[in-house]
Structure formats: structure tokens, C-alpha cells
Amino acid sequence: MKQDPSGRPLQALDTPALCLDVERLEHNIAQMAAFCQRHPANLRPHCKTHKCPTIAWMQIKAGAIGVTCAKLGEAEIMAQAGIEDILIANQIVGETKLARLVGLATSCHLTVAVDDLSNAGAISQAAEQAGAQLSALVEVDIGMGRCGVAPGPPAVRLAQQVDALPSLRFAGLQGYEGHAVMVPDPEARRQAAEEAIERLSATRDAIEATGLEVGILSGGGTGTYETTGAHPAMNELQAGSYATMDGRYASLGLPFACALTIQAQVISVPTSERAIIDAGIKTMTGEFGLPTVLSPAGWRITHLSEEHATLQRDGGGALALGERISLLPSHGCTTINLHDAYQVICDGRLEAVWPIAARGCVR
Amino acid sequence: MKQDPSGRPLQALDTPALCLDVERLEHNIAQMAAFCQRHPANLRPHCKTHKCPTIAWMQIKAGAIGVTCAKLGEAEIMAQAGIEDILIANQIVGETKLARLVGLATSCHLTVAVDDLSNAGAISQAAEQAGAQLSALVEVDIGMGRCGVAPGPPAVRLAQQVDALPSLRFAGLQGYEGHAVMVPDPEARRQAAEEAIERLSATRDAIEATGLEVGILSGGGTGTYETTGAHPAMNELQAGSYATMDGRYASLGLPFACALTIQAQVISVPTSERAIIDAGIKTMTGEFGLPTVLSPAGWRITHLSEEHATLQRDGGGALALGERISLLPSHGCTTINLHDAYQVICDGRLEAVWPIAARGCVR
Numbered sequence: 001m002k003q004d005p006s007g008r009p010l011q012a013l014d015t016p017a018l019c020l021d022v023e024r025l026e027h028n029i030a031q032m033a034a035f036c037q038r039h040p041a042n043l044r045p046h047c048k049t050h051k052c053p054t055i056a057w058m059q060i061k062a063g064a065i066g067v068t069c070a071k072l073g074e075a076e077i078m079a080q081a082g083i084e085d086i087l088i089a090n091q092i093v094g095e096t097k098l099a100r101l102v103g104l105a106t107s108c109h110l111t112v113a114v115d116d117l118s119n120a121g122a123i124s125q126a127a128e129q130a131g132a133q134l135s136a137l138v139e140v141d142i143g144m145g146r147c148g149v150a151p152g153p154p155a156v157r158l159a160q161q162v163d164a165l166p167s168l169r170f171a172g173l174q175g176y177e178g179h180a181v182m183v184p185d186p187e188a189r190r191q192a193a194e195e196a197i198e199r200l201s202a203t204r205d206a207i208e209a210t211g212l213e214v215g216i217l218s219g220g221g222t223g224t225y226e227t228t229g230a231h232p233a234m235n236e237l238q239a240g241s242y243a244t245m246d247g248r249y250a251s252l253g254l255p256f257a258c259a260l261t262i263q264a265q266v267i268s269v270p271t272s273e274r275a276i277i278d279a280g281i282k283t284m285t286g287e288f289g290l291p292t293v294l295s296p297a298g299w300r301i302t303h304l305s306e307e308h309a310t311l312q313r314d315g316g317g318a319l320a321l322g323e324r325i326s327l328l329p330s331h332g333c334t335t336i337n338l339h340d341a342y343q344v345i346c347d348g349r350l351e352a353v354w355p356i357a358a359r360g361c362v363r
Numbered sequence: 364m365k366q367d368p369s370g371r372p373l374q375a376l377d378t379p380a381l382c383l384d385v386e387r388l389e390h391n392i393a394q395m396a397a398f399c400q401r402h403p404a405n406l407r408p409h410c411k412t413h414k415c416p417t418i419a420w421m422q423i424k425a426g427a428i429g430v431t432c433a434k435l436g437e438a439e440i441m442a443q444a445g446i447e448d449i450l451i452a453n454q455i456v457g458e459t460k461l462a463r464l465v466g467l468a469t470s471c472h473l474t475v476a477v478d479d480l481s482n483a484g485a486i487s488q489a490a491e492q493a494g495a496q497l498s499a500l501v502e503v504d505i506g507m508g509r510c511g512v513a514p515g516p517p518a519v520r521l522a523q524q525v526d527a528l529p530s531l532r533f534a535g536l537q538g539y540e541g542h543a544v545m546v547p548d549p550e551a552r553r554q555a556a557e558e559a560i561e562r563l564s565a566t567r568d569a570i571e572a573t574g575l576e577v578g579i580l581s582g583g584g585t586g587t588y589e590t591t592g593a594h595p596a597m598n599e600l601q602a603g604s605y606a607t608m609d610g611r612y613a614s615l616g617l618p619f620a621c622a623l624t625i626q627a628q629v630i631s632v633p634t635s636e637r638a639i640i641d642a643g644i645k646t647m648t649g650e651f652g653l654p655t656v657l658s659p660a661g662w663r664i665t666h667l668s669e670e671h672a673t674l675q676r677d678g679g680g681a682l683a684l685g686e687r688i689s690l691l692p693s694h695g696c697t698t699i700n701l702h703d704a705y706q707v708i709c710d711g712r713l714e715a716v717w718p719i720a721a722r723g724c725v726r
Contacts, residue, residue: 014459016725048669070670090670091630093641093685096377115631116684146671147631147639178668267454268478268510276510278456282700283725287649305541306411306696307433307453307725308509321479322456333669337645338700340723360703362379362646362670 007350011324013343015265016279018335020342022351024259025055025243031255032225032242033062041229044068044087044218046240049333051358052342053081055243066109068218068238072100073361079108081357087111087137087218089174089238091147093119097363098126105132111216113139113174115149120162128167135171136162137218140203142175142196151175151199152206159207159214172216173207175200176238181223182248189252193224194231201233223252246332248288260336261294262327263343264309266319275311275319279327280304283338288331295326370713374687376706378628379642381698383705385714387622388418388606394618395588395605396425404592407431407450407581409603412696414721415705416444418606429472431581431601435463436724442471444720450474450500450581452537452601454510456482460726465493474498474579476537478512480524487528498534499525500581503566505538505559514538514562515569522570522577535579536570538563539601544586545611552615556587557594564596586615609695611651623699624657625690626706627672629682638674638682642690643667646701651694658689 010019036043045059048070056067056078066085069075075086086108092101104110105127114120114136127134140155141148149155155173163170180192197219204214218236220228222245229237241249244260264279281304284291290301291309298316301309311325329335336342337359344352373382399406408422411433419430419441429448432438438449449471455464467473468490477483477499490497503518504511512518518536526533543555560582567577581599583591585608592600604612607623627642644667647654653664654672661679664672674688692698699705700722707715 014457014726091639093630094377094628115633119684141633145637146633146668146673148633150633265457267456270478270504270508270511270513274508276454279725281650281697282723287644305509310509321482334644338723338725360645360701362642362701363377 010263010345010348010350013263013350015263015324016283017263017343018339019261019263019345020244020354021259021261022344022346024257026058028243028245028256028259029058029062032239033064035225035229036063036237039230040232041220041234041237044236044238045243046070046089046238047074047078047358049240049336050243051336051356051361052354053078053083053357054354056081056083059243068240071361071363072097072104073363074358075110076100076104077358077361079104083108085109089113089176091115091119092123098122102126102130102132102134105134106130111135111137111171113137114162115139115147115158117158117161120165120168124165124168133169134167135169137172137174137216138162138170140173140175140200142177142199142219143180144176144178146178148175151203155203156206156210159212160210163212170212172214172218173200173204175219176221177219177224177228178221181221184252186253189223190227193227197228197231197234201231204233222249222254241332244332244336246335247292247328247330250328258328260329260332262291262329262335264325264327266321266323266325269319269321272318273313275299277309277311277325278307280307280309282306284327284329285331285334285338287334291330292328293325294328296323373626373708373711373713376626376713378626378687379646380626380706381702382624382626382708383607383717384622384624385707385709387620389421391606391608391619391622392421392425395602396427398588398592399426399600402593403595404583404597404600407599407601408606409433409452409601410437410441410721412603412699413606414699414719414724415717416441416446416720417717419444419446422606431603434724434726435460435467436726437721438473439463439467440721440724442467446471448472452476452539454478454482455486461485461489465489465495465497468495468497469493474500474534476500476502477525478502478510478521480521483525483528483531487531491530496532497530498532500535500537500579501525501533503536503538503563505540505562505582506543507539507541509541511538514566518566519569519573522575523573526575533575535577535581536563536567538582539584540582540587540591541584544584547615549616552586553590556590560591560594560597564594567596585612585617604695607695607699609698610655610691610693613691621691623692623695625654625692625698627688627690629684629686629688632682632684635681636676638662640672640674640688641670643670643672645669647690647692648694648697648701650697654693655691656688657691659686
């Protein structure tokens, strides 16, 4: 730890705190930017993980062509921060939201996913009434079984129908190989992603065979970026978690560093084998498994309750009250969404506090 | 649904929305208040579930003697809302937090849990320097295996040591039978709670045998309130979830109504057997199981992703895009903590919006 006076040392931060190592973040952003420079796909990183315009701008300055959002509310936050090219990779439905959608489209270049003609028609109508320009990607279900039309004829038909709408521009296709991103074996993961992207690519060919140009093919996640981003048909990559990473993605052996930690504190030492810290499931989520104790060595989490985690001794030395515990969250996306700000750490000291401006933007 | 113009109908709210049925909430508050009037324990409801001063005040006006909080930050929010008697049922450790703790004690009657002499000594010293009055409950581990000293001699010794501190008043004991609150079988649950409270009661007797008065015995959760709140030794009941309830507590057959729902909307209908809604794990948590579809009938959730839930048809009629889905969250405490406000519903219409002022207060 440097002794310069630039900020409070990590160990002096109040706990629990969501900390972001800015050098690791920069490394990850540079790493993915370099990958995309070597491959056909442009990077349009997903903001649902970091929810932070500061990080989105770092990605854009490193070469990203814009951002991807999961929710309209996230897109509004990114547009307010000056980001000009936004994809909402999700279906936006209902009168209230369509009014916001077309309103947003007057302040940025906005693209939205559609998988239903009535929805696309309603968007076109709202855009026409508002005098707004909007683009649409037809979402194709390439194996995940969530949203999207089936590949092949149903997607071809919807693309043609969307293209015929007066005020919604058909811009291309979206397919997310979400079923592939977490396959543990690298070769099986590559193959699952490859098969999924082939469905998207074949659908593009079928649409172009009708004379309709498919500008954009967008998809990909952090676990499959190497396959999806290298596929010659793909020209937009939506990976998001690579920037901060988390315990679950770290298990895949990707070339990105874990930039995110939770700093917690021992608040009770009931026995020499058990310690309780001040961070529970309201600080770090558990749906992808328990967080990992990074330091001190020789302790592991055995249980999360709302505001406590129970640590069990696993060969480590004694823990004292007030001792700092550094943890790797298992799921960055949902953990970040519990916090209002990142404590940005450089070289072991607090360098800045970045608001997680899109936290809680579920609408 | 009444046709009066008092507010937007539930069906017109934008989604996803965390809705709170105010009549059910009032029923629950009245029900628990009536129980406590018939029994020795005073009600000091836990605010970690609702995190909302408006609800805390409703509970106090119905007879609660104050509130219980899990975190210092929650207690600060409640004090700012004018609540005068607050228990932080948790260990508050470290210089930064002790400064806040004694600062808070100048604006309300504040009690804090302790399970360690060095921590209690540090609180006493900070209180002395700040000229603040603070009380402490010695936390006893009555079977949950989280924080707390062991019942019997260790608790007696700590009580005597705390009592000897110059600026921290020993006010009694806290024991939380957290291991008992969710035992499915009512008789087994009653027995587990009874045994736990007996440990607390016996510890009180052992302390009083030394000549030291134990003013308060505090504990209890929504699942065990009938046992804990009726035990002659207990004089404070900390139950919290009863006010809003959730799917997991509802499974215990308690006399409280589920006041909390998530209103969501169908955003994609890929097949007649599957629909996707706009509420996922960032809207309603899953650690206690999947949310329950309340309406329409014949559909159930099979998967939660971050911003989507997948609904599988289970005998129901066809779902259309934009159709409203009403859901019962499985875990109120963590679900509420994802939202900034309750949409307060009366008789099917929006009556008010209540800020969840203590959302995210993990420090």
C-alpha cells in the first residue's frame, strides 16, 4: 500500500462497502476493447451489470460504439449522462412505457428489441405521433427459451412485417445465447454458443434472401464473448460482466480480473471457530452461491442471513472484533444493484465514489 | 373495484411495482397489537422488513413501544422520522460507527445489543466523550448459532461487566430464536421457541440471583410470536414480517394477511405454454423460493432471471402481451429492499406512495 495522502486506505473505509479496483476495471475494459479491435464485432457493453454512467463512458472512450441496457429506466440514466447510442435489449410494452420510449428517442439514437408485431406496431405508432426516430432489432430465441421469436420462418416474417411499419426502422437481429454463457467446460461452452449463433446467422441469411438487408447481428455474454465476438456474422457484442467480473464468471477462467469486492468487518466472535461479519444477503446476493473470502486466508462463509454472514474457520488464524474481511461476490449484477455507490479503490486507497445511478431502475 | 376517482386503478400502474395493500397492512398491525395487549410482552416491531417510517408510526400508534432495527443506518432513518425509542438488535463495531451511534443517542432513547466486553467498553467510552446516554442488551445465543454469548455463566459475567461500565446502562437481555421461526410444523416450532426462550429466561434468573436487575427480555420473530410473546419472562417482542407478510411466512398459517404483491406485465408470449414478464430477481428475490402467481390462475413461475420471470402454463387461459400478473414474493425483507417506494393500494386503487426510506441502509 502506497503511503501517499491521496485517499483513505481501504482498511479505513466504513463497512460493508462495495469496492471497485479501478486498475482491474481499466485492465478489463482494455482487454475487451483489444479483443473487439481484432474481431468483426463492435462492442456495445451491457450496462445492467455496472449500472454506472462513469464506467459506460470509460468503455465508450476505449472504443465501444454505445451501450446495451436491460430496462428503459437504465437507458434514461445513460442518456441523461450524455450517451448517444443505446440499445434496449428487451421488449418494451404498454402505453406508459411507450411514451417514455419515444420521448427518450428524441435525445439519443435508440434501438429496441421486439418479438411481436402488435408491440412493434404500437412502438411505430407512438414514434410517429411523437415525431421520433427509432430502430428495432427482431429478437430471435437461439436456444435460451426466454423472449424472442423462433429462428427461421417466424423471424423472417416478423422482420418483413417490422420493415413495413412506417415509423420503426428494422435494423437487424438480436439473439442472446444465455443458455451457453455459464457452461463450465470451455469446449462445450464454445460449441453451445457456436450452435446458437449459427441459428442467428442462418436466420439473417434467410431474411437477406428475401431482399431485406439485416444491418446488425447483436448478442453475446461475458462467458461466450470469444466465440460470439469472433463469429464472422456477428457485428455487435453485448457482454457486460467482464468489466467488473464476479466469483461465478471467475470460475470460467476468463482473461478478466475480479475488480469487485465487498469489504466487511467482524462484529462478533462467538467461538474461535466462528465469526460473524456485518455483510449479509442485503449486501451481497447468494443466488449464484456464497461469496468467497479473499482475505484473511483460512476462513470461509457457511451461511448468509440478511445482515450477517457466518464465517467458519478453515485453518486460518484467530479473528478479532473489527477485523476487515475482503470478499468476492458470486454475482456482480445483483450485488451491485443493492448499493448506491462504488467505493473506487486505486492502489489500496479510496480514489473516488461513483454513484450507481441506474440502481433499482426496474421500470 | 370501486369506481371513485381517488387514484389510478391497480391495473393502470406501471410495472414492475411493489404494491402494499393498506387494509391488509392495517389488519396485520391491529392483529399483532391486540395479541400484545393480551400478553406480557410489549411490541417493538423490527423495521428491517418494511424499512418505512410511515409503517413504523402506524405500529407505534397501534401500541408499539418503539422499533427494532438491524443496522445503525436504519435507526438513523427512524430517528429522523421522529421515532423516539429505538433498539439496534445488532453489534455496532468500529470507531466510525461508534461516533454515529453516540450521535444518534443524543436524539432518541437508544439501546444496542452487545456480546463482547471490549465492544461494550468502547461504546461506553464513546458515550462518555459525547455526553450521550445509551443502554445495552446483552445478546445471548439461544440456539441460532449467530451472534451472542452462550447462555448461563458467560452471559452472567458479561452482564455484570457491562453493568460496571460508567456510561453504558445494562438494560437486559436479547435472544433471537431465529432457528425456530420457520420450522414448518406448528408444535415443533412452538417447542423449539419454548426451549430457546427458556435458555434466555434461565440466564435472566442467574443474573438476577447475583443481585443485578434484568429489565428487558427481548426477542421473537413472526413465526414464533405466539410462543415468545406469551412467555411470562419476555417483555419485548421484535417480530417484524407480520406487517407485510410474504409467501414463506404465509406457508406457516399465521393470522396475518399477505399485504405485499409485485405487479408485473407480460412482455413476451413466445408460445401458448410460456410467457415472460418484466419482473425478475432484481424486483423480487428468490432465496426463499420462487414467487407465487396470484393471478391470473393457472400459471406458475419456473425461472427467474435478472429482469424476467418465465411463466409456464398450468391449466390457465392464454396470456396476452401487456396482461397484468399479480405475484406474491417469497421473501418480503429482501424484496422490499430492492425498491425505493411502496405503491399503496386501497380497494384496488393507488392511494399513496410511501418511500422505503431505509432501503439499502447496510451501514
